[in-house]
């Protein structure tokens with residue numbers, strides 16, 4: 001019992017009876033995908049919940065990212081961060097775009113906005129920052145740079161479901177924001193994702209692109225892809241909206257307990273809440289400084305594993321270190337010092353709504369001794 005495996009995340013599921021009711025409706029209707037009733041309702045309710053104008057649902061976050069770049073016809077070079085999940089850069093690669101990596105700031109792990117201008121070339125068309133762990137990137141500065149240089153901004157908001165800055169959704173910054181609803185995310189539709197946009201015209205283009213480019217039965221306006229969310233997942237997502245606030249509150253309690261119990265442990269750093277931000281507590285990263293802590297990050301990571309605690313080193317290695325990207329000039333680690341250090345220090349500890357306080361203490365006890 002004491003040694004039960006604890007994974008980094010555990011998906012929250014909707015009420016099964018309610019989901020079965022939705023399934024019965026779908027079974028009766030025989031409408032199982034392609035912009036059905038549940039899909040349309042979920043888009044509307046999600047937009048209202050998030051406080052955004054328009055949501056286009058996708059089958060996953062990666063296809064949403066790839067399609068967001070297509071939507072804005074991004075080409076050439078795009079400035080991005082190496083400190084993310086590989087999907088961020090892969091989306092550029094799948095569009096034939098050259099990623100240009102810029103270092104992160106060392107406080108929250110987001111792209112360092114003060115280094116973006118130096119990376120702009122005549123080929124730069126856009127900036128693709130990530131709100132890492134749900135902490136907002138420097139949106140005002142990034143949007144200002146984009147305005148000055150005539151660049152587009154697509155935020156990879158895969159971690160930022162429900163995050164608000166000064167009471168406003170973080171998804172309203174930039175041209176487009178992309179969400180992931182993967183099983184491991186704060187809000188899941190098993191697999192899934194979305195693009196958030198500001199106006200109807202843009203939504204129309206996004207919706208064409210995720211459905212092969214069809215504008216009507218006989219008109220294909222662009223070489224689109226098939227990235228539609230089906231009715232079962234949309235119905236599941238609608239039910240998930242009922243419990244998301246309660247789950248976020250429970251995640252906050254877990255994060256607070258971690259902070260309380262790890263406070264003062266030499267060599268273990270963590271992120272604190274920012275006053276102006278409504279957080280979603282999607283991840284709980286700790287940063288191991290082995291000059292001050294009794295062991296290296298990897299020694300702690302494997303010690304936790306030996307105790308059946310499966311944290312994850314999100315995001316190690318850096319994307320810029322993978323074979324597909326390490327040959328790029330901007331992948332030179334000398335220019336990515338903060339990112340390299342952070343990737344070598346991080347462990348994301350388990351966090352999910354039903355992680356018990358006893359389990360949190362079991363984890364912190366191992367870290368503290």
Ligand code: T4K
Nearest residue numbers: 007008009010060061062085087088158180181182183184
């Ligand atoms: N941009 C960013 C910044 C992202 O973080 C991601 C995805 C994307 C874009 C792309 O979005 P999607 O196309 O995925 O919608 C996981 C997720 O698969 C991935 O969605 C996520 N980021 C990434 C950070 O984490 P892995 O390779 O670590 O997954 P895996 O299978 O090792 O699972 C992680 C942990 O969760 C394990 O301990 C097991 C546990 N788990 C997993 C699943 C699937 C469960 O307990 N139940 C489950 O059903 O990538």
